[in-house]
Amino acid sequence: MKLLKTLFVLAPLAVVAASALVVTGAYDVAADTPHWPATYCVIEFARTRSVAARAADVVVPDLDDPALLRSGAGNYAAMCVSCHLSPADQEETELSLGLYPRPPRWDALGAVEPRIAFWTIKHGIKASGMPAWGRSMDDRYLWGMVAFLRQLPGMSAERYRAAIAASPGHSHGGGETDVGGGDPHAPQATSAPRSSFEPVDDPMSAPAPAQEHDDHHH
Numbered sequence: 032m033k034l035l036k037t038l039f040v041l042a043p044l045a046v047v048a049a050s051a052l053v054v055t056g057a058y059d060v061a062a063d064t065p066h067w068p069a070t071y072c073v074i075e076f077a078r079t080r081s082v083a084a085r086a087a088d089v090v091v092p093d094l095d096d097p098a099l100l101r102s103g104a105g106n107y108a109a110m111c112v113s114c115h116l117s118p119a120d121q122e123e124t125e126l127s128l129g130l131y132p133r134p135p136r137w138d139a140l141g142a143v144e145p146r147i148a149f150w151t152i153k154h155g156i157k158a159s160g161m162p163a164w165g166r167s168m169d170d171r172y173l174w175g176m177v178a179f180l181r182q183l184p185g186m187s188a189e190r191y192r193a194a195i196a197a198s199p200g201h202s203h204g205g206g207e208t209d210v211g212g213g214d215p216h217a218p219q220a221t222s223a224p225r226s227s228f229e230p231v232d233d234p235m236s237a238p239a240p241a242q243e244h245d246d247h248h249h
C-alpha cells in the first residue's frame with residue numbers, strides 16, 4: 032500500500048518534470064550533442080522492437096540470385112554510400128559525420144538480418160537520417176540492396192568496384208522505369224552504370240559541377 036501511495040505522488044511529479052524540460056526548451060535536440068544514455072537506450076530499444084515486430088512477416092526471396100545482386104550493387108553505390116560508406120569509399124562524408132544517430136558503416140549493415148534490413152530500407156527510421164526508399168523504389172530493387180549488403184563484410188575495394196561496374200546502374204522502378212531484373216537489353220541499361228550518379232536521378236549525389244551551373248545561367 033505504502034509503495035502504491037509513493038507511486039501516486041511520484042508519477043505526477045515525473046510528468047511535471049518532463050513537461051518542464053520540454054516547455055522550457057531545456058531538452059537539447061542538437062545533432063552534435065548525444066542523447067543522455069537513458070534516452071538513447073529507450074529510443075534504441077523502441078526502434079529494435081518496432082522494426083522486429085513489423086518485419087516478422089516479411090518473406091525473404093533468394094538472396095543469392097545473381098540478377099538481384101547485380102541490381103543491388105548499382106543502387107547501393109548510387110544511394111547509400113554518402114551515409115553508409117563502402118569498401119571503396121571509406122572516408123567519412125559530411126553526411127556520415129554530421130548525422131545523429133550516426134549511420135552504421137557498410138560492414139555493419141551486411142550483418143543485419145535480411146528482414147530487418149529490408150523493412151528499414153523500405154520504411155526508413157523516423158527522426159534519423161534513414162529515408163524510406165519504398166516511397167520511390169519497387170520491392171525487388173530494395174531486395175537487391177539487401178542481397179548486396181550481405182556480401183559487403185570483408186569485401187575488397189576492387190571487388191566492390193567490379194560489382195558496381197557490372198551492375199545495370201541505378202534503377203528506381205517506382206513506376207517511372209521498368210527494368211527486367213538487370214536485363215542488359217532493358218532500356219535503362221543503355222545508359223552506362225555511371226548514369227546512376229547524375230544529379231537528376233540521385234538526390235544524394237554531390238552538387239552539379241560548376242560548368243553545369245553555368246549552363247543554367249546563360
Ligand code: HEC
Nearest residue numbers: 110111114132133134135143148151152156159160161176
Ligand atoms: C542520409 C543518410 C542515409 C542514407 C542516404 C541511407 N541511410 Fe541507411 N541509415 C541511416 C541512419 C542514420 C541509420 C541509423 C538509424 C537509427 O539508428 O535509428 C540507417 C540505418 C540503416 C539500416 C538499419 C541498420 C540496423 O542496424 O538495423 C539499413 C539496413 C540501412 N540504413 C540501409 C541503407 C541503404 C540500403 C541505403 C541506400 C538505399 C541507405 N541506408 C541510405 C542513414 C542513411
